[in-house]
Amino acid sequence: MGETTFSHEARARGPRLIALAGPFQSGKTTLLESILAHASAIPKQGSVADGSSVGDASPEARAHKMSVESNVASVDYMGDRYSFIDLPGSVEFAHEAKNILPVVDAAIVVCEADERKIPALQLTLRQLEELGVPHLLFLNKIDDASIDMRDALSILQPASRTPLLMRQIPIWSNGVAVGFIDLALERAFVYREHAPSEVIEIPKGEAALEKEARYSMLERLADYDDALMEELISDIEPPRDQVFDDLTKELRAGLVAPVFIGSAARGAGVTRLLKALRHEGPGIADTRARLGVAEGGPPLARILRTIHTSHGGKLSVARVLRGALADGQTVVSAHGEDRVSGLSRVMGANISKTNEAKEGDLVALGRLEHAHTGDTVVADGRTEVAKLATRAPIPDPVHALALSVKDRKDEMRLAAAMAKLVDEDPSIVFVHDQEMSQIKLYGQGEMHLRVALERLQSRFGVAVDVSKPTVAYRETIRHKVTVRGRHKKQSGGHGQFGDVVLEIAPRGRGEGFAFAERVHGGAVPKQYFSSVEAGCQDAMSHGPLGFPVVDVEAVLTDGSYHTVDSSDMAFRTAARIGMSEALGKAEPILLEPVLAVDIFVPSEAMSRATGLVSGRRGQIMGFGPRESWEGWDKLEALIPEAEMDNLIVELRSATAGAGFFQARFDHLAELVGKQAREIVSAHAKEPARLAG
Template structure:
């Protein structure tokens, strides 16, 4: 038996007070946005439920979401239901936009996980549930599309359970008629309901043929609750029917403690099952007090909020969407973050793309603060006073490493400055985007979480900022080194009236072990080259390394100054630097230069049944498999340790996700430089030379 959370008689669990924040999460295309639409319709916020396919829904209002028919950013909707205020945030289901949840989830009160009884989506569901478990967030499961289900709900429970470390608790069972779920029995209330499309379900008597099934399912639910309640266990052993209030107290306490995950059923598209889901939220989900305790935020102190998203709008400017954790904020107050002070210029609530002005924001509310120029996503902000240093020092969630990259070129050169300014705003909205100007390769690069992630970023760049770019595959930072040791003389002599220029060096050039870099030393005897010029000779050697015979920077080379000569009048630092550069360039040509490519250590994580597909992908990319085995702490997942040339990394994430129903991912880091030989080396050098010459 698990640790008991109650002893003896129970008092009725207190319903949380104040505004609540509920996230909708789950795998891609399971119906989260449709469920949000059904909730809005049920609460009377909209007159009728729209459809995602028709583009008539409140969420996914951006042009990019409409065009791709998928959530590409969180959808926010604040509403009142039965006298309580709720903010729902519909989180994107695609793994490419999963990072959007990282700063939102820590401050929510509870999560509704929308899913289907589909084995193909289990790995994606496991990713979602693991994140909620790590954050210790209470969460419900809404088993969607029950009207089209072909599997018994208890079989569905068994299918879904491996994705969750926390036990799933069946709260409802369907009523079947001719193979179609036409309603459900609530196991806690012991009531039956018949679905009515886009209307509250109708209470009916439990069908005669379902009474036995209902009693068995209810007893299983109570048994699971009794694992954490000694009093309930004693009642079950003694065949005593527990009072309904006690059952609901246990359901509430065990949900909030993260001991169980209640499972509800319904059809978001038809608005079925929404009433019971909302009432469960109303009575069982915790409020802001639990969120403060989880975050370690004191109840007393100046008004405190956390920025969970940054939005740049064409008419309202910068909006900082935040959850108020403590106190009350008002328009015009000073807001202090770790980056500076701003004056709040307007408070708003969001309903999809609509912005509704608010007069104040109290603890639990989710509001958009206007024009907080210093505040960034993840920052804590306080009103009119300095908070504890730890509160102000809070930073946003760690940004996931990028897994896809593009090289960008503006179509119109006059847009180069506008590109940088526009990308700065996009990166502020989405910190997982990385925008860099690679000086060595003379390329502007954009890194992100996948092909669709970057496509949407470029679409926003064009539609919102009117900056059009062309994209290409990023250039690989090749290097070269030498194979043999050579000795050369570098001589620079120039006479043009007055003082001339004279420098003369003898250099011994040799390869070094991979990764050792450049080294310089001298073995000059008899003052053939004065000591004052040694540093200039070293600088001249390094000058030559910037562009080797093959056209790439040279690495892992040793240069030794062994001899030379000088002129008492014409020798200078510049003359010896030039002589050394000439000598080093000649030596590199003679020492049989070879091409090197960067090789990355890539750790690939995939569901176990996709392991063979993953190894095939690696082999097709000239990769080496260094090891493999189970992923620590992840049942049903494997880890593949590989070495893959950087030149072969393009679209790797696309292939991995295609082979794993969107769940696979990797982590990469530079490992070493490896020699490229034969035809491949010649093709790389030829292509580089053509680009350098404008070909």
């Protein structure tokens, strides 16, 4: 079949960037493979299952058979250039999409009419809607479905605030989808395995259904076109070019989200999908307008992803939003000035040199050491850089591990390697907790951190052991006591003498440490007051239970001194001795940190979420509908930090991967009984580690 042309609005010009988004295991990587095969960019369609796909080419993706980072591939289709970015479907790797989606021209949301995946689909669609990115849906695996399209639409629509527009309906034969009817073209097609579909006459048994579905499509379009509405009311069949004009304008304006059907694995429906993108999809000019980037001015690009290669150094995958970039060109970002050292095309795991980067192109820029993912780089004009610096906010971590290198000589290499991994994925947080003497790694889930550690070993040769991070327990006292602290030492020459009487009392929770003096008659000279205070704080760094002491008041009431042997150090030592004795006598108690946790889940999972909280010594503070999120609830709870381990794993298991939480420190709470004794005992067995 030759290319069919219409008189509708001119198609977008220049290279286009399309995101493939959607829930986990919806078939995005398979669709990318099918697109590449249809456009003859690869000899034949590969498979994710057998590890022959262009996407998911990293060792980690191959091992886990899932996307763990975005994958880029470019094709030439019917004289136009397209770059596709396959985004991970798992929420654990979703942060990468936040820097990519703002600069794509459109998104294909790959989905299924499966109620279990609707919450995850809603997360994807909400992000696109908030960014104003035009998008269409590809209802995948139609060959495995047997659902009426009206039912499918009723399942999918609650996930989308944008009205969904059914563009195609399937042709069924013995319960199997063997083709489809395009409602805009009013033509029927029969699927051919990994080949363009064949045009046929609309089957007589499908004619009535086609007319009904087409009228529903036109009614939706008429919501934004008064002339079309008048034609429908008057029973006038609108011209085909008018229908395509409306489809184009309303898709580009984000007023509707067209729904196409097909099977990525079989290559079914892919040709019509590509032709719809070609004729109706927006281009770089539309994207530039949405981002507020002026038409004229120096070359400008946005960095979508950072890759540290073993031989080529740092690569910044960027979309050229304006002008053209050249090798050797100097560019400015919000963090400094760099010189582009090489231009490359990216095709899955393969990187090849190129001579140019035109407006709309997706290219890798070599060795931009100051620029990071999400940054805007401009060939000139720092004012514009400042205005356009819009890196996506980094999500709060929800999972943590403590690390220790297996080989001590790798300690320095660990920090350098993690710095590169964090540059590639800013949602990873790597810290050295001095208080707990632990190296900690924070991220978006168990798989997220597992993949990071696999990369740490495979790419940088650093092997680590992992454990549960230590909780920052504290202790305080119940009673008021008075003690005398005395330090006397004679060792030839000047001796050491300090003598203090301290009154130690508990304070309110969260009030911290306070020091005062009520000394009369010069029993302790004023010049030593600060040393006494410092000595008290020295003792509080390690209380009788083995933890830092909080919420205590120390009052210096009396003491004595020696005109020759007294000194700041002597009084500091005397105060430390007295404070240590007082803390042991004042009935010390253990305190554990408690977090305020906001849990967000699909409404049907609320009972499971409350069970998770109750099973972790949590206290439910309130719950109700999540604001402006249909079908979602919010649960507010207080949960001890010690009970947070693997909460995100269990929460996602209970919500088909869609649930998440936000946590922050709230208060310290008393912990008594067997659990407190076990914590103190375990802590006492690790003095060497805690001493660093």
